[in-house]
Amino acid sequence: MPTIRDIARKSGYSVSTVSRVLNQQKYVSDAAKEAIEAVIKQLDYVPNSLARDLSFGQNKNIGVVLPHNDHPYFNQLLNGIMDAAFSSGYHIVLLPSEYNRTVERDYLEQLKRKNFTALIFTSHELPLAVLEDYTRYGQIVCCENPGQHHISAVYSNREPAYLAAFNYLKSLEVQQIGLLLSRNLAKSPTWVAVTGAYQQIFHQKPDQQLMIGGMRSFEDGYRAAEQLIARQPALNCYFTNGDDIAAGVRQYHLDHQLPVPILIGQEKQLSSLLLKMPTIDHHFFTLGQKAFELALSNQHHECAFESEFIRP
Missing domain, CATH: 1.10.260.40 (lambda repressor-like DNA-binding domains)
Incomplete structure (x- = not known):
């Protein structure tokens, strides 16, 4: 060449x-x-357009750190980012991480070397303190409440919707609830928010035997229902982290001639509309649009959106 x-x-x-x-x-x-x-x-x-841009102190690449795309949270967030970026002249670079700390730190080092104008962390494994330390090299946006850390952020205020959902289940006098969530880690913001809301409403911790993490798809919901029914045959209520996951639970019950359980999904997917199932809308598409907007800013900003519990 x-x-x-x-x-x-x-x-x-x-x-x-x-x-x-x-x-x-x-x-x-x-x-x-x-x-x-x-x-x-x-x-x-x-x-070489990249070398030319760097020689002029310019860069049109926004990196989006994405653990995976097997859950509607990431799909909706990414769709919002892409929608906002379409007419901006900036390029969206997808950076798969699988929650690997070494990989995430390498992306931060690339920000330091000016390979990116900014990084958007849709989720992460590295501590927020590490992300905060790299903000000196470029804009970093996280998609969760950063708490005391000085990082630009856009996130859903999920607690009111979770409280409303568990209040709804309490009004139905359910005795036990299967909790199907994404990462089964106590440090996961979603895990903390869900279990915290559960305790506020039911005044006790969730039954650990009825909690399963790693939920991403219809098939995951189907398998989780099989596991939980084996542990508690009378279980007839599930709070899940996705409408398609809830649909998988429902299908397992139908396939095994079990009563259709009480279900709550999340992400306002088509399945909740078709099945007339309660869901929670976290407005992730709008969050993605805002995350891109913050990525182009040189200032520190935080923006929260209120999640919404929707009953059919």
Whole structure:
């Protein structure tokens, strides 16, 4: 692949003169410009746009750190980011992480090297303190409440919707509730919010035997129902982290001639509409749009959206 030095050598002009032609700058004679452009055409030279942007202190890449895309949370958030970025002139670069700390830190190091204008962490494994430390090198946006950490953030205020959902279940006088969530880690913000709301309403901790993490899909919900029914055959109520997951639970009960359980989903997917099932809308598409907006800002901002419990 030809370089700017090859053009200079073949045209007989200096590298700086070739550079001025490539960047459409002044102070180049017509004769020099014509000769250099002829060589560029002859060598089929294509400029390195990334190197050029960096030389001018510019970068049009926004990195989106994405653990996976197997859950509607990430899909809806990413759709919002893409929608906001479409007419901005910026490029969205997807950065898969699988919650690997080494991979996440490498993306932060790339921000430090100016490979990205900003990073949006849809979720993460590294402590927020580490993310905060890298804000000196560029804008970082996290999609959760950053608490005391000085990081720009956009997130859903989920507690009111979770409280409303558990109040609804309490009004139905359910005795036990299966909790199907994403990461079964005490440090997961969703896990903490759900179990905290449960305790406020029922004045006790959830039954650990009726809690399963790692839920992403219809198939996960189906398998989780099988596990929980084996542990508690009378279980007939599930709070899940996705409408499709709840649909998987329902299908397991139907396939095994069990009564259709009381179900609450999340993310306002098509399945909750078709099954007339209660759900929680966290407005993740709007969050994604706002996350992109914050990524372009040089200022520290936090923006919270109220989640909504929806009964059919």
